[in-house]
Amino acid sequence: MLTKSNKTDVIVVGAGPAGIACAITLARAGREVVLIERGLFAGSKNVFGGAIYTKPTKEIFPNFEQEAPLERRNIAHNFMILGEEDSTSIAYRKDGNESYSVIRGKFDRWMAQKAKEAGVILVEQTVVRELIKNGTKVVGVKTELEDYYADIVVLADGVNSLLAKQLKLRKEIETKDVALSVKEVIKLDKETINQRFNVKDGEGVIGEIFGGSMLGILGLGFMYTNADSVTIGLGVTLDDLVENNYRPFEVLEKLKQHPTIAPLIEGGTLKEYSAHLIPEGGYNKVPKLCDNGVMVVGDAAMLVNNLHWEGTNLAMISGKLAAETAVEAFEKGDFSRKTLKNYERKLQNSFIMKDLKTYRKLMPIAHERKKAFMCYYLKKINSFFEMFTTVDGTPKRENYHKFIKSIFTDRKFSELLKDIWALIRLVWSILI
Ligand SMILES: Cc1cc2nc3c(=O)[nH]c(=O)nc-3n(C[C@H](O)[C@H](O)[C@H](O)COP(=O)(O)OP(=O)(O)OC[C@H]3O[C@@H](n4cnc5c(N)ncnc54)[C@H](O)[C@@H]3O)c2cc1C
Incomplete structure (x- = not known):
């Protein structure tokens, strides 16, 4: 438990993959961490396709394949190029374990439980309203209930990161640098999924969709097979939606009716639908990543590789790198921007910034x-x-x-x- 003064070593805001990876790495290194999540539980507010990737996930949770709630192990990647009525598909198939489909509500909750077991103090149903500063240094957070203080605050509060904006580390995202993504989870029985996607129990398929109802606009569609449901969705840049006066769920509805897609989900029942933003600005739009007493990780730092639908891996590894930087800062007893800048250097040397740079154009x-x-x-x-x-x-x-x-x-x-x-x-x- 925290002392009466509510002072801890590190506060992490947001229990998505970035925040949890950061918090658990710090706890394992012996630091006291408070992880604050506004949702009812970790994952309750989180939306994604989606697949989590084995190698980066193992860096944080070495036994996740045995322990975590996973839906299916992806063994095929189908690229579907849709015309108005016709389509061309390329399928890459390999019986490997590169990625798994997961339901974030279950998976994030499992990650958060692991963090608690490692000693992280998880505070749920609590919104961080603003940051507390002492001069130029961030020293804590204000929630609706109480204030918490720390030597370092890590912002893992997702794509909108009001807190990074409050510190002027980043600006408002331009509509061309963000996609609005909508998705539906459609319930189908396990055998029907196996038969339609040509897989066995436990095996899954990722679908990447180009064109169809998105012909002429900057948008990509996706399909993922879960244990007994199929996720279908798309992401379209916000300025294209506004420019063309498109309603995203209408674009998705039309996509679902395409002759190549419709038979895959026929007879299914809608289980849930949701919408979320995806940062798409890439390398040139990555904001300032640290300042005195503060670091920004995951979507809050716009770390998404949109072409590959990679976000959770960038989130987890950026969270881990921020945690390692924080551990070094404690060793030095220096939480200034100068020391926390090492986080930026670590990111630059990792696949994260290298990949974002590769796709900068x-x-x-x-x-x-x-x-x-x-x-x-x-x-x-x-x-x-x-x-x-x-x-x-x-x-x-x-x-x-x-x-x-x-x-x-x-x-x-x-x-x-x-x-x-x-x-x-x-x-x-x-x-x-
Ligand atoms: C439709 C869609 C499909 C995607 N598909 C994939 C995929 O297949 N594979 C993949 O790797 N990535 C995918 N992504 C991207 C991936 O979901 C994100 O990159 C990843 O979730 C980022 O993790 P994060 O922890 O930075 O942020 P988030 O997962 O958004 O977590 C942020 C957390 O902070 C909390 N929070 C926010 N503000 C506050 C506050 N003020 N106080 C307290 N808590 C707060 C939120 O409730 C949330 O739990 C997809 C994204 C979308 C939208």
């Missing part, structure tokens, strides 16, 4: 050429396979010539050149 280029890459070429891939599979007596060479000619007649030459230039810039930025 992705979103700007995608915004620039979205009509081309998110509509025209997706349709073109489908029309190629339509041509390739059609048997109507037309000589094949004639078909190929017609297809190639169509590329130059459908699209202005100048636009084609811009597309090629955008592709070269993108590939260059990823590889070099």
Whole structure:
């Protein structure tokens, strides 16, 4: 229990993957940690697709595969390119254990229980309203019930992070740098899922969906198989939704009716639906990550690799790196920005900032050429396979010539050149 003065070593705000990973790492290192969560319980407010990734999760919870509430072990990754009515799919299948589908309500609660067992003081149903400062240093938090004090406060309060904004570590997110994601969990019996997705008990499939109801807008869809339900959802940049006056649940409804998707969820009953924001600004929009007495981790620090649907792994590892930095700060007895800057250095040397840097040009280029890459070429891939599979007596060479000619007649030459230039810039930025 805390002393009367409510002073502890570290306060972590937010019991998502980032906050829990941070808190448990600190507790294991012998520090006293208070983890504050506004939800009824950890995970009760959290929304994701989704899959958690084995290697980073094991760094925090070495035995999670034996102990955690997991839905299915993903053994296949299906990439579905949807036209208006048709589709082309590529499926990668490997009987490995790279990732598992989980339900956050159950999984986060399990992680929080593990943190408690490690000695973390978990305070649920409590909102941190603001930070307490002494001069330029953050020294605690104000909740609706009481104030807590600490040498270090870690902000793991998710994508909106009002607290990081309060400290002016980050600005309001621009609508082009955030996606609104909506998803539904559809109940289906286990055998139906096994049969439709061609898997055995305990095995699962991840679906990545391009196009369909999202043709021409910056959006991606996803499907995950759970034990006895299927999650389907999509994320679309907020400015595209506003610009086109789209309602996200209507876009999802239309996606569910696509001839490639509908049979996979047919006969299922809606179990839950939810919406959440995903930070998409990437490397160039990562805010200031620390200041005197404070560090920012996970979604609050915009650490999401949106192309790969990776967020929980970046959250957990950033939480762990912040905790390790805090442990060093206690050894030195110095909680200033200068010492906490080591967290930034650790992040830069990790896969987190390296991956975000790799994709730093992705979103700007995608915004620039979205009509081309998110509509025209997706349709073109489908029309190629339509041509390739059609048997109507037309000589094949004639078909190929017609297809190639169509590329130059459908699209202005100048636009084609811009597309090629955008592709070269993108590939260059990823590889070099
Ligand atoms: C639809 C969707 C699909 C996704 N799919 C995947 C996927 O398949 N795989 C993947 O790895 N990632 C996925 N992500 C991203 C992933 O969910 C996030 O990156 C990850 O949850 C970030 O973890 P976090 O701990 O930083 O934040 P969060 O999980 O958002 O947790 C923040 C916590 O802070 C609490 N909180 C907020 N403010 C306060 C306050 N003032 N006081 C107290 N508590 C507070 C919240 O209640 C919450 O529990 C997806 C995201 C979405 C929206």
